[in-house]
Amino acid sequence: MEIVTEAFILVRSINAKVYDKYLAFFIYLTAVLLIDLLRFSVLSFHPSIYAPFYWYTEFLHATIGYAVILEISKHALNNSPGPARIARTFLWAILGAVILRVILHAVSRSVWSTTTMSTELERDLRTVQALLLAGIIALLTYYVVATGRNLRGIIFGYSAYIYASIVSLAFGSLPGYGLRPGWRLVQPIAYLAALLIWGYGLWSYSPNPVAETESKIDRDYRFIAEQTRRAISRARSFLKMGGEL
Protein backbone atom coordinates (compact mmCIF):
# COMPACT_ATOMS: atom_id res chain seq x y z
CA MET A 1 0.00 0.00 0.00
CA GLU A 2 2.77 2.44 1.00
CA ILE A 3 4.87 1.56 -2.04
CA VAL A 4 1.95 2.11 -4.42
CA THR A 5 1.04 5.46 -2.83
CA GLU A 6 4.66 6.68 -2.88
CA ALA A 7 5.06 5.68 -6.51
CA PHE A 8 1.77 7.36 -7.38
CA ILE A 9 2.80 10.65 -5.68
CA LEU A 10 6.17 10.61 -7.43
CA VAL A 11 4.64 9.96 -10.87
CA ARG A 12 2.04 12.66 -10.27
CA SER A 13 4.74 15.16 -9.13
CA ILE A 14 6.67 14.59 -12.36
CA ASN A 15 3.51 14.99 -14.47
CA ALA A 16 2.42 18.13 -12.61
CA LYS A 17 6.00 19.55 -12.80
CA VAL A 18 6.23 19.83 -9.00
CA TYR A 19 9.21 17.44 -8.56
CA ASP A 20 11.92 20.00 -9.33
CA LYS A 21 10.19 22.74 -7.31
CA TYR A 22 10.57 20.72 -4.06
CA LEU A 23 13.62 18.71 -5.04
CA ALA A 24 14.89 17.82 -1.54
CA PHE A 25 11.45 16.59 -0.48
CA PHE A 26 10.99 14.42 -3.56
CA ILE A 27 14.54 13.04 -3.25
CA TYR A 28 13.52 12.01 0.29
CA LEU A 29 10.35 10.36 -1.04
CA THR A 30 12.31 8.58 -3.78
CA ALA A 31 14.84 7.31 -1.23
CA VAL A 32 12.02 6.05 1.02
CA LEU A 33 10.44 4.28 -1.98
CA LEU A 34 13.76 2.57 -2.75
CA ILE A 35 14.14 1.57 0.93
CA ASP A 36 10.62 0.11 0.92
CA LEU A 37 11.33 -1.86 -2.28
CA LEU A 38 14.57 -3.20 -0.77
CA ARG A 39 12.76 -4.19 2.43
CA PHE A 40 10.08 -5.94 0.43
CA SER A 41 12.66 -7.93 -1.55
CA VAL A 42 14.60 -8.83 1.62
CA LEU A 43 11.38 -9.99 3.32
CA SER A 44 10.51 -12.11 0.27
CA PHE A 45 13.91 -13.71 -0.35
CA HIS A 46 15.83 -13.52 3.00
CA PRO A 47 13.26 -13.26 5.81
CA SER A 48 15.86 -14.25 8.46
CA ILE A 49 17.83 -11.00 8.07
CA TYR A 50 14.75 -8.80 7.77
CA ALA A 51 14.71 -7.56 11.40
CA PRO A 52 18.27 -6.10 11.51
CA PHE A 53 17.89 -4.87 7.93
CA TYR A 54 14.67 -3.09 8.91
CA TRP A 55 16.33 -1.26 11.81
CA TYR A 56 19.35 -0.14 9.79
CA THR A 57 17.15 1.16 6.97
CA GLU A 58 14.80 2.77 9.51
CA PHE A 59 17.77 4.72 10.83
CA LEU A 60 18.55 5.77 7.24
CA HIS A 61 14.89 6.77 6.78
CA ALA A 62 15.05 8.99 9.89
CA THR A 63 18.34 10.58 8.79
CA ILE A 64 17.19 11.51 5.28
CA GLY A 65 14.04 12.95 6.90
CA TYR A 66 16.19 16.03 7.57
CA ALA A 67 15.89 16.76 3.85
CA VAL A 68 12.21 17.48 4.46
CA ILE A 69 13.06 19.89 7.29
CA LEU A 70 15.59 21.56 5.00
CA GLU A 71 13.00 21.90 2.25
CA ILE A 72 10.43 23.31 4.67
CA SER A 73 12.80 25.89 6.15
CA LYS A 74 14.01 26.88 2.66
CA HIS A 75 10.52 27.48 1.26
CA ALA A 76 8.78 28.73 4.40
CA LEU A 77 10.96 31.74 5.11
CA ASN A 78 12.54 32.63 1.76
CA ASN A 79 10.40 35.79 1.46
CA SER A 80 10.90 36.85 5.11
CA PRO A 81 14.54 37.75 5.83
CA GLY A 82 13.87 38.73 9.48
CA PRO A 83 12.19 35.50 10.65
CA ALA A 84 14.68 33.53 8.51
CA ARG A 85 17.54 35.04 10.50
CA ILE A 86 15.80 34.12 13.78
CA ALA A 87 15.14 30.61 12.46
CA ARG A 88 18.84 30.15 11.64
CA THR A 89 19.85 31.19 15.17
CA PHE A 90 17.22 28.86 16.63
CA LEU A 91 18.20 25.89 14.43
CA TRP A 92 21.90 26.25 15.28
CA ALA A 93 21.08 26.48 19.00
CA ILE A 94 18.96 23.29 18.84
CA LEU A 95 21.61 21.47 16.82
CA GLY A 96 24.34 22.47 19.31
CA ALA A 97 22.23 21.36 22.28
CA VAL A 98 21.43 18.03 20.64
CA ILE A 99 25.06 17.26 19.70
CA LEU A 100 26.07 18.03 23.30
CA ARG A 101 23.34 15.77 24.66
CA VAL A 102 24.25 12.88 22.31
CA ILE A 103 27.94 13.11 23.31
CA LEU A 104 27.06 13.15 27.03
CA HIS A 105 24.63 10.24 26.57
CA ALA A 106 27.22 8.18 24.65
CA VAL A 107 29.95 8.81 27.24
CA SER A 108 27.72 7.90 30.21
CA ARG A 109 26.33 4.71 28.60
CA SER A 110 27.82 1.38 29.77
CA VAL A 111 25.80 -1.30 27.86
CA TRP A 112 25.35 -1.29 24.06
CA SER A 113 22.73 -3.26 22.11
CA THR A 114 22.01 -2.85 18.36
CA THR A 115 18.20 -3.01 18.46
CA THR A 116 17.82 -0.84 21.56
CA MET A 117 20.35 1.61 20.21
CA SER A 118 18.61 1.80 16.81
CA THR A 119 15.21 2.42 18.41
CA GLU A 120 16.60 5.03 20.77
CA LEU A 121 18.65 6.68 18.05
CA GLU A 122 15.63 6.89 15.76
CA ARG A 123 13.51 8.24 18.60
CA ASP A 124 16.13 10.92 19.32
CA LEU A 125 16.49 11.83 15.65
CA ARG A 126 12.72 12.18 15.32
CA THR A 127 12.56 14.26 18.50
CA VAL A 128 15.12 16.72 17.11
CA GLN A 129 13.13 16.87 13.87
CA ALA A 130 9.98 17.59 15.91
CA LEU A 131 11.75 20.42 17.74
CA LEU A 132 13.00 21.95 14.50
CA LEU A 133 9.60 21.59 12.87
CA ALA A 134 7.83 23.08 15.90
CA GLY A 135 10.25 26.03 15.80
CA ILE A 136 9.61 26.68 12.11
CA ILE A 137 5.81 26.36 12.52
CA ALA A 138 5.93 28.69 15.57
CA LEU A 139 7.76 31.31 13.48
CA LEU A 140 5.26 30.91 10.62
CA THR A 141 2.40 31.39 13.09
CA TYR A 142 3.94 34.28 15.02
CA TYR A 143 4.96 36.29 11.93
CA VAL A 144 1.80 35.31 10.00
CA VAL A 145 3.90 34.16 7.02
CA ALA A 146 1.73 33.40 3.99
CA THR A 147 2.18 29.84 2.72
CA GLY A 148 0.93 27.95 -0.32
CA ARG A 149 -0.94 24.64 -0.41
CA ASN A 150 2.21 22.66 -1.30
CA LEU A 151 4.19 23.79 1.73
CA ARG A 152 1.21 23.36 4.05
CA GLY A 153 0.78 19.82 2.76
CA ILE A 154 4.45 18.97 3.34
CA ILE A 155 4.42 20.48 6.85
CA PHE A 156 1.13 18.95 8.05
CA GLY A 157 1.96 15.53 6.58
CA TYR A 158 5.42 15.39 8.07
CA SER A 159 4.24 16.76 11.44
CA ALA A 160 1.61 14.01 11.69
CA TYR A 161 4.19 11.36 10.87
CA ILE A 162 6.82 12.75 13.27
CA TYR A 163 4.27 13.03 16.09
CA ALA A 164 3.13 9.43 15.67
CA SER A 165 6.73 8.20 15.31
CA ILE A 166 7.90 9.84 18.54
CA VAL A 167 4.94 8.55 20.55
CA SER A 168 5.25 5.00 19.16
CA LEU A 169 9.06 4.88 19.50
CA ALA A 170 8.93 6.31 23.04
CA PHE A 171 6.41 3.71 24.19
CA GLY A 172 8.06 1.03 22.04
CA SER A 173 11.36 1.56 23.86
CA LEU A 174 9.73 0.58 27.19
CA PRO A 175 10.36 -3.07 28.14
CA GLY A 176 6.67 -4.05 28.40
CA TYR A 177 5.41 -2.23 25.33
CA GLY A 178 8.04 -3.12 22.74
CA LEU A 179 6.66 -6.54 21.91
CA ARG A 180 3.02 -5.47 21.59
CA PRO A 181 1.98 -5.57 17.93
CA GLY A 182 -0.25 -2.48 18.27
CA TRP A 183 2.72 -0.12 18.66
CA ARG A 184 4.37 -1.48 15.51
CA LEU A 185 1.33 -0.49 13.45
CA VAL A 186 1.25 3.16 14.57
CA GLN A 187 4.21 4.30 12.47
CA PRO A 188 3.14 2.70 9.14
CA ILE A 189 -0.42 3.96 9.56
CA ALA A 190 0.83 7.49 10.34
CA TYR A 191 3.16 7.32 7.34
CA LEU A 192 0.26 6.31 5.10
CA ALA A 193 -1.75 9.25 6.46
CA ALA A 194 1.21 11.55 5.73
CA LEU A 195 1.41 10.17 2.18
CA LEU A 196 -2.28 10.91 1.64
CA ILE A 197 -1.80 14.49 2.93
CA TRP A 198 1.22 14.93 0.65
CA GLY A 199 -0.74 13.51 -2.26
CA TYR A 200 -3.48 16.09 -1.72
CA GLY A 201 -1.15 19.01 -0.93
CA LEU A 202 1.21 18.40 -3.84
CA TRP A 203 -1.38 17.51 -6.47
CA SER A 204 -0.51 20.65 -8.46
CA TYR A 205 2.03 23.45 -8.09
CA SER A 206 0.87 26.11 -5.62
CA PRO A 207 3.75 28.37 -4.50
CA ASN A 208 3.81 30.62 -1.45
CA PRO A 209 2.13 33.98 -2.04
CA VAL A 210 4.68 36.78 -2.32
CA ALA A 211 4.58 39.07 0.72
CA GLU A 212 3.66 42.67 0.07
CA THR A 213 6.64 44.88 0.80
CA GLU A 214 4.76 48.17 0.67
CA SER A 215 1.51 49.22 2.31
CA LYS A 216 -1.71 49.92 0.41
CA ILE A 217 -1.43 53.66 0.94
CA ASP A 218 2.13 53.71 -0.50
CA ARG A 219 0.98 51.65 -3.48
CA ASP A 220 -1.99 53.95 -4.10
CA TYR A 221 0.24 57.02 -3.79
CA ARG A 222 2.74 55.57 -6.29
CA PHE A 223 -0.12 54.79 -8.70
CA ILE A 224 -1.55 58.35 -8.46
CA ALA A 225 1.93 59.89 -8.80
CA GLU A 226 2.56 57.80 -11.93
CA GLN A 227 -0.79 58.86 -13.46
CA THR A 228 -0.12 62.55 -12.66
CA ARG A 229 3.35 62.30 -14.19
CA ARG A 230 1.85 60.85 -17.37
CA ALA A 231 -0.84 63.55 -17.53
CA ILE A 232 1.72 66.32 -17.10
CA SER A 233 3.95 64.81 -19.72
CA ARG A 234 0.96 64.57 -22.12
CA ALA A 235 0.02 68.18 -21.40
CA ARG A 236 3.60 69.34 -21.95
CA SER A 237 3.86 67.55 -25.29
CA PHE A 238 0.47 68.98 -26.30
CA LEU A 239 1.62 72.51 -25.39
CA LYS A 240 4.88 71.94 -27.24
CA MET A 241 2.95 70.90 -30.35
CA GLY A 242 0.73 73.96 -30.00
CA GLY A 243 3.80 76.18 -29.72
CA GLU A 244 5.29 74.77 -32.88
CA LEU A 245 2.02 75.25 -34.81
Add this chain to the structure above:
Amino acid sequence: MSQLLPYLGVASLLLVVAALWARQIFLTRKSRIEVIAPRERQAAGGSTASHGDLGERIFGLEDWHFVSRSMSSEIQEMFLRERAVLAISWLRRTRRGASLVMRAHVAAAQQIEDLQLASEVKLALSYFFFLILCDVLIGWIWLRGPVRTRKMVSRTLRTVAWLRGAFEQLMARIDPATCKTLRTNLDHRAVRG
Protein backbone atom coordinates in the same frame (compact mmCIF):
# COMPACT_ATOMS: atom_id res chain seq x y z
CA MET B 1 7.63 5.87 32.44
CA SER B 2 9.06 9.24 33.55
CA GLN B 3 11.88 8.95 30.98
CA LEU B 4 9.21 9.27 28.27
CA LEU B 5 8.08 12.70 29.45
CA PRO B 6 10.59 14.80 27.41
CA TYR B 7 9.70 12.89 24.22
CA LEU B 8 5.96 13.09 24.81
CA GLY B 9 6.40 16.77 25.73
CA VAL B 10 8.15 17.54 22.43
CA ALA B 11 5.52 15.55 20.50
CA SER B 12 2.72 17.46 22.26
CA LEU B 13 4.49 20.76 21.55
CA LEU B 14 4.57 19.90 17.85
CA LEU B 15 0.88 18.97 17.93
CA VAL B 16 -0.13 22.19 19.72
CA VAL B 17 1.95 24.44 17.45
CA ALA B 18 0.58 22.70 14.33
CA ALA B 19 -2.97 23.07 15.65
CA LEU B 20 -2.44 26.79 16.31
CA TRP B 21 -1.03 27.25 12.82
CA ALA B 22 -3.98 25.39 11.29
CA ARG B 23 -6.36 27.62 13.26
CA GLN B 24 -4.56 30.73 12.03
CA ILE B 25 -4.69 29.54 8.41
CA PHE B 26 -8.41 28.91 8.81
CA LEU B 27 -9.09 32.30 10.44
CA THR B 28 -6.90 34.47 8.19
CA ARG B 29 -8.07 32.92 4.94
CA LYS B 30 -10.56 35.75 4.43
CA SER B 31 -9.27 38.59 6.59
CA ARG B 32 -5.75 39.53 5.59
CA ILE B 33 -3.67 41.63 8.01
CA GLU B 34 -2.27 44.81 6.54
CA VAL B 35 0.42 47.06 7.92
CA ILE B 36 -1.96 49.97 7.42
CA ALA B 37 -4.59 48.66 9.87
CA PRO B 38 -3.38 50.45 13.06
CA ARG B 39 -3.02 53.74 11.20
CA GLU B 40 -6.67 53.53 10.17
CA ARG B 41 -7.69 52.82 13.74
CA GLN B 42 -5.58 55.70 14.94
CA ALA B 43 -7.48 58.07 12.68
CA ALA B 44 -10.80 56.71 13.91
CA GLY B 45 -9.79 56.62 17.55
CA GLY B 46 -9.90 60.36 18.28
CA SER B 47 -7.19 62.51 19.82
CA THR B 48 -4.39 61.12 21.94
CA ALA B 49 -4.85 63.57 24.78
CA SER B 50 -8.55 62.87 25.19
CA HIS B 51 -7.87 59.11 25.27
CA GLY B 52 -5.28 59.47 28.04
CA ASP B 53 -7.52 61.84 30.01
CA LEU B 54 -10.40 59.40 29.69
CA GLY B 55 -8.42 56.75 31.61
CA GLU B 56 -7.59 59.21 34.38
CA ARG B 57 -11.19 60.35 34.58
CA ILE B 58 -12.59 56.78 34.69
CA PHE B 59 -10.33 55.69 37.54
CA GLY B 60 -10.28 59.07 39.28
CA LEU B 61 -12.11 59.63 42.62
CA GLU B 62 -13.55 63.10 41.90
CA ASP B 63 -16.81 61.87 40.34
CA TRP B 64 -17.28 59.21 43.01
CA HIS B 65 -16.80 61.78 45.81
CA PHE B 66 -19.46 63.97 44.24
CA VAL B 67 -21.93 61.07 43.74
CA SER B 68 -21.36 59.53 47.18
CA ARG B 69 -21.85 62.92 48.93
CA SER B 70 -24.96 64.21 47.25
CA MET B 71 -26.80 61.31 45.59
CA SER B 72 -29.09 58.51 46.75
CA SER B 73 -27.87 54.92 47.11
CA GLU B 74 -29.69 53.94 43.90
CA ILE B 75 -27.81 56.57 41.90
CA GLN B 76 -24.56 55.49 43.58
CA GLU B 77 -25.13 51.88 42.51
CA MET B 78 -25.99 52.97 39.01
CA PHE B 79 -22.83 55.12 38.89
CA LEU B 80 -20.65 52.18 39.99
CA ARG B 81 -22.27 49.90 37.40
CA GLU B 82 -21.78 52.40 34.59
CA ARG B 83 -18.24 53.20 35.70
CA ALA B 84 -17.31 49.50 35.71
CA VAL B 85 -18.64 49.14 32.15
CA LEU B 86 -16.65 52.22 31.08
CA ALA B 87 -13.46 50.99 32.79
CA ILE B 88 -13.72 47.57 31.17
CA SER B 89 -14.37 49.11 27.77
CA TRP B 90 -11.35 51.44 28.21
CA LEU B 91 -9.11 48.49 29.14
CA ARG B 92 -10.39 46.46 26.19
CA ARG B 93 -9.59 49.38 23.92
CA THR B 94 -6.06 49.58 25.35
CA ARG B 95 -5.65 45.85 24.82
CA ARG B 96 -6.94 46.05 21.26
CA GLY B 97 -4.60 48.96 20.51
CA ALA B 98 -1.60 46.95 21.72
CA SER B 99 -2.71 43.92 19.67
CA LEU B 100 -3.03 45.98 16.50
CA VAL B 101 0.40 47.52 16.98
CA MET B 102 1.92 44.11 17.64
CA ARG B 103 0.26 42.70 14.53
CA ALA B 104 1.57 45.60 12.49
CA HIS B 105 5.07 45.02 13.90
CA VAL B 106 4.86 41.31 13.13
CA ALA B 107 3.76 42.05 9.56
CA ALA B 108 6.54 44.64 9.12
CA ALA B 109 9.18 42.46 10.85
CA GLN B 110 9.10 39.99 7.96
CA GLN B 111 11.04 42.50 5.86
CA ILE B 112 13.47 43.65 8.59
CA GLU B 113 16.77 41.97 7.83
CA ASP B 114 18.64 42.50 11.11
CA LEU B 115 15.94 41.10 13.38
CA GLN B 116 17.43 39.96 16.72
CA LEU B 117 16.14 36.84 18.46
CA ALA B 118 16.69 38.27 21.98
CA SER B 119 14.82 41.53 21.24
CA GLU B 120 11.97 39.66 19.58
CA VAL B 121 11.62 37.30 22.54
CA LYS B 122 11.65 40.23 24.99
CA LEU B 123 9.06 42.06 22.91
CA ALA B 124 6.81 39.00 22.70
CA LEU B 125 7.09 38.34 26.44
CA SER B 126 6.32 41.94 27.44
CA TYR B 127 3.40 41.95 25.01
CA PHE B 128 1.92 38.75 26.44
CA PHE B 129 2.47 40.00 30.00
CA PHE B 130 0.72 43.23 29.06
CA LEU B 131 -2.27 41.28 27.68
CA ILE B 132 -2.46 39.08 30.77
CA LEU B 133 -2.38 42.15 33.04
CA CYS B 134 -5.18 43.79 31.07
CA ASP B 135 -7.27 40.61 31.34
CA VAL B 136 -6.61 40.34 35.09
CA LEU B 137 -7.65 43.98 35.55
CA ILE B 138 -10.83 43.46 33.53
CA GLY B 139 -11.73 40.46 35.68
CA TRP B 140 -10.90 42.33 38.89
CA ILE B 141 -13.03 45.35 37.94
CA TRP B 142 -15.89 43.09 36.82
CA LEU B 143 -15.83 41.32 40.19
CA ARG B 144 -15.35 44.25 42.58
CA GLY B 145 -15.99 47.47 40.65
CA PRO B 146 -13.55 50.28 39.72
CA VAL B 147 -13.77 52.26 42.99
CA ARG B 148 -13.24 49.47 45.51
CA THR B 149 -10.33 48.03 43.53
CA ARG B 150 -8.85 51.43 42.83
CA LYS B 151 -5.57 50.91 44.69
CA MET B 152 -4.95 47.59 43.03
CA VAL B 153 -5.97 49.05 39.65
CA SER B 154 -3.61 52.02 39.99
CA ARG B 155 -0.73 49.74 41.03
CA THR B 156 -1.41 47.43 38.08
CA LEU B 157 -1.76 50.36 35.71
CA ARG B 158 1.65 51.61 36.83
CA THR B 159 3.05 48.19 35.91
CA VAL B 160 1.19 48.40 32.59
CA ALA B 161 2.73 51.86 32.02
CA TRP B 162 6.18 50.51 32.83
CA LEU B 163 5.61 47.58 30.49
CA ARG B 164 4.40 49.91 27.82
CA GLY B 165 7.62 51.94 28.20
CA ALA B 166 9.75 48.82 27.83
CA PHE B 167 7.62 47.69 24.89
CA GLU B 168 7.99 51.11 23.23
CA GLN B 169 11.77 51.19 23.72
CA LEU B 170 12.11 47.76 22.16
CA MET B 171 9.83 48.68 19.28
CA ALA B 172 11.82 51.89 18.66
CA ARG B 173 14.96 49.82 18.35
CA ILE B 174 13.44 47.10 16.18
CA ASP B 175 10.88 48.93 14.10
CA PRO B 176 10.81 52.77 14.38
CA ALA B 177 7.94 53.17 11.84
CA THR B 178 5.51 51.06 13.85
CA CYS B 179 6.70 52.64 17.08
CA LYS B 180 5.20 56.00 16.03
CA THR B 181 1.83 54.28 15.75
CA LEU B 182 2.32 52.68 19.15
CA ARG B 183 2.91 56.08 20.77
CA THR B 184 -0.41 57.40 19.50
CA ASN B 185 -2.42 54.22 19.98
CA LEU B 186 -1.34 53.39 23.50
CA ASP B 187 -0.99 56.79 25.07
CA HIS B 188 -2.50 56.12 28.48
CA ARG B 189 -1.05 57.73 31.55
CA ALA B 190 -0.99 55.84 34.83
CA VAL B 191 -3.68 56.80 37.30
CA ARG B 192 -2.58 59.19 39.97
CA GLY B 193 -2.20 57.29 43.23
